[in-house]
Amino acid sequence: MSTSFRPHRSGDLHFLKRLNRSAILELIRRSPGLTRADIATHAQLTKATVGTGVQSLLKQGWLREGELQKSSGGRPGRALHLDEQHFAILGAEVGVHGLRLVACTLSGQVLASHHERLSPSSPEMTAELLANLLQTLTQSPALEGYCLLGIGVALPGPVAPKDAVLRMAPNLGWKDVRFLDLLRHHLPQQDGAWLMDNEAKSAAFGEFYFRTGQVPDSLVYVSAGTGIGSGMIEGNQPLLSRGFQGLAGEIGHTVLQPGGLYCHCGNRGCAETLVSGWSIRAALGISEEEGLIEALQPRMHEESVQLTLRRAGEALGILLLNLHHTQNPSELVLGGSLVQLGAPLLDPALSYFAAHQNRLLGTTQQTPLRVIEDSTFVAARGAAAQVLASVIHGPSDLI
Template sequence: MPVTGDHQLLKQLNRMALVRQVSTQPGLSRASLAEVLGLTKSTVSMLVRELMDEGWLVERDLIATGDVGRRATPLHLDPGRLALLGAEIGVDEVRVVATNLLGEVLDMRVLPYDESRDPAHCIELAAAGLLRLARRLGSGAGGGGARRVLGIGVGLHGGVDEMLGVLRYAPHLGWRNVDVDEQLRAHFAGTALEGLPLYMQNEANVAALAEFEFTGQSGTDPLVYLSIGYGVGAGVIVGDNLLTGLNGFAGEVGHAILQENGPVCSCGRRGCADALIGLASLPGMEKPSRAALERLVEQVAQGQHEACAAVAAAGGQLGVLLNNLWVAFDPMAIVIGGPALRLGDALVEPACRVLAAYADAAMLSAPELRTSRFGADAVAIGAAALARHRLTRPLDLQSMARRTDKAGRHKPAYFLQ
């Protein structure tokens, strides 16, 4: 329901504050929530009742406190009645998932492209996959009863204008200025997904949100997610918010210069991280594909000198980039993800050695370094996390809607929910 006044906005802010608090601290009682959020007990009770009726929250077993009177009832996110949809429109394929509010995967499909250079075909494939998942959720397929879809997120491989839903440039697909939002909405017209909240962001950004929203790591802030695929990108979370920059292109660390007068990058500069670390820079990857990556993985496993030396060199440059991200953001954790992790220790160990050497030289402790918990599904699950992240932060949506209006394009009313 659109917000039409300050009272409704305040109520929605309080509702979603309750949801976020229960997500961060599962098991809180109504009284504890009132104390933490500075709300009256009667307000919390009313809002909790609404959220339980809608499927956001659920009560669990009573807590024995030892006090006289009614015992506290712990609240948790309800995993059983609502769903989020996420899609990765990738370089080789579309990957779509349905998750519950906790990020647990309910259903998933992987759909290879017939022609990756045709954005309309790839977007249509993503829409078809999302619609199929929505139909299964609505019918209760897989058990557990029918679920209501709250929103849809999309992860895209390139620079994204989230306010307009436009993919500005995807270098490894060759796409420019593709209105993904408009095309998806056209495919959703007349279906169960018509009018639902739809959000999109760069693939590294949504993968960062998967780690932040769905792993109990909300206390890990700042958080940097480094995605290493055919190129290199980063998603950065600071102060509970995704850092997107003035034009939405923050985190394009693939074009940070690591080596003066180094190899030429696709952007025209020399010595970029993309040209030194990205899979497209490695032997046999002139035309990046999953098959080419698997051949490289096999060559490294067999100990072929050229492949091993190239991957080790890329790992050393990765360590330099990790150091630069550390000093730039001082994160609690850096998470490494993306297809390049198929190379395993051959890539990661040299990076860890370089980062440790920098830390020793500075007599400092490097941030926690770990790999993604979601593997190949990180972007698709992260897209679902993007939907939850935006829906539970109404002020962010209002700010985005105002900026979009100034840019001359209307955003749907759900941006003011």
């Protein structure tokens, strides 16, 4: 159960100042080119408050002034943009088949990236390798002159909400790993904000946070790879929920087929027994050593492959529908390596979801579902987004 004594938010004048500065920064982040006057309108602050806030954000290197706007019968305003040349954030994903690293700007633009294929190894060795790769990345010429805000790490398993422990990673064979501590041991000089989260949650956050213009009210990211995970973001909140034990979003272990096949977790009929990298491998006799996509490419015409993928796709469709009826996000995003299997898997999933989602309400309004073809760096970039948000909204002295 739990239940620390967590009072409601209170604050002093400094807190208020920070709140308003971050609101200004978020507005410009979402809508580059806003003027001070626009911000005053949208944030419900006075011109004076916005003026001083913007001034300090300019000085601190968060913003830069842009061109004059077109006038419509008055003094033209000056556009404000994020300063893309001052701060950068590091993000990394520890995946079952390799490490992915990115460095990106405040807007999420990738300055440098690296993808290192490797087989699962111990937490310690993985942390050491990742530390070295991060060290190399920070020295890349693209990062010259940037000030690093921190490091975010996405991991393939549930992460406990408070104490930064990876509870387990079945496909890596890890259990109760304090990965950040291991990493920090090899990167002692790197300061700033450090955090880690489940990869689907990092990905969800990044897909939400780095979007500009129209932003959905809520978004669920479904990560379909060796396992199936999900993350939800809602209400423009800078943090996203991990659940009590870090199990929030573990939709791969929701039961879809009572009495069905045994899952590696010991339960029967988990969604992952129907749709996941490992269950497809098991069904089609593909070893861990082979790449799933590469192994299946030449066998796509086989009937057993088509049938397996169709069944997996239907299960994925059910998962999407169940998310619709539990979280009901205003947008769904589907990523992960299984997406590369293409139509044989995705068509049944998408058509099941499209056909069933409106039955209950009897409407025709479809929840938009976006499929990310290449999600290689999505989780790593999302982890960087989480770091950025924690700096902007947390107790940092950089803002």
